[in-house]
Amino acid sequence: MSVGDRTLKVSNLDKVLFPATGTTKGEVLSYYVSHADQILPELADRPVTRIRFPEGVHKPHFFEKNLPSGAPSWLPRVTVPTPGSSKGRDTLTFPLVTDLAALVYLVNLGSLELHVPQWRVDEDGEPLPPDRLVIDLDPGPGAGLAECARVALMVRERLEGVGLATRPVTSGSKGMQLYGDLEGTRSSDEVSQVARSLAEQLAATHPDLVTAKMTKALRPGKVFLDWSQNNAAKTTICPWSLRGRERPQVALPREWEDVEAAAAGDLELTQLTIDEV
Known part of the structure; x- marks a missing residue:
């Protein structure tokens, strides 16, 4: 070839x-x-x-x-x-x-x-500070992309309030990720703390829908807002990558208007396969 x-x-x-x-x-x-x-x-x-x-x-x-x-x-x-x-x-x-x-x-x-990871390397191969923040939305039993869409809008509102625009990606597995571009001036630990604070605030104000803890007993019907993926040692699925699931689903960037429609119940948001993409 x-x-x-x-x-x-x-x-x-x-x-x-x-x-x-x-x-x-x-x-x-x-x-x-x-x-x-x-x-x-x-x-x-x-x-x-x-x-x-x-x-x-x-x-x-x-x-x-x-x-x-x-x-x-x-x-x-x-x-x-x-x-x-x-x-x-x-x-x-x-x-x-x-x-x-x-x-x-x-x-x-x-x-x-x-x-x-959420960081890149420079031309000498040295790791740079993270150039993006990620919020991983992982639905528990009884929850799905509709619930993720509702939480995604909450996250977007909070982050836009501090001047950070986000883009949604359906993960190709169960949930979604939201990415916000950073200027690369903060460490991974600092970005993780911002994400953790956001997760805990939303869990406190929307306890029926959001949890900031991985504990399985707390997750039925809720969306786990995983802030830990900002740790420098962790990675997330690359947008546009395939997933190794039963069907050839894609981690696919989506339009906010589709997320808004899904949150309102006007659209069934689904994980799409390579043929549908």
């Missing part, structure tokens, strides 16, 4: 990765190639963690942070500190996805899900 000025070997294009829909590896690669203009800016300069499903979503999968074994020398990479790593490492070397060839290489390895 010719990708830019590189020739890549892609394999098993007829392999079914999503048995429920019959979606093949070739169709997954086609999705990523056709939406490269959307996803590459989201991935740019961010260390990429992959969740790989080499035999499909119905078979075992695994997280991969380090550079893949046997990665070609041309694949961009960055070595960053990883304090508190569960494997006791001080650093990890992540791939960077700077162009279509790098994207195709990783997806061909079965990397259906691409996860990134």
Whole structure:
């Protein structure tokens, strides 16, 4: 396969990765190639963690942070500190996805899900302060995207009140994320505290709908407003990435007017697949 000025070997294009829909590896690669203009800016300069499903979503999968074994020398990479790593490492070397060839290489390895932190690296590979805040809206049992939409409007109002515009993304799994662009002058700890304060305020004023605690017993019928994803060591699904669920659903940026309609009960907001996208 010719990708830019590189020739890549892609394999098993007829392999079914999503048995429920019959979606093949070739169709997954086609999705990523056709939406490269959307996803590459989201991935740019961010260390990429992959969740790989080499035999499909119905078979075992695994997280991969380090550079893949046997990665070609041309694949961009960055070595960053990883304090508190569960494997006791001080650093990890992540791939960077700077162009279509790098994207195709990783997806061909079965990397259906691409996860990134809220910060980027500079031209020397040094981590920068976070350039965005994320609020993860995770519905508990009995809640869904309609409830997430209602909470999303509350979050938007609070953040707009301090001059921070947000954009909504349906996660491709159960809930939503809201992203707000930052100037990159605050640390991850400071951003996390802002997000935590927001979550706790909304949980206090809307206890029937919002919880700021992960405790399962508190979550039925409510939306868990997860502020912890702003921790420098954590990642969220990259907008436009596929998810390794039963159907080939996408973490998809949405229009606020659709979120408003869903909150009002005028539209059923759903997680969309690659065919629907």
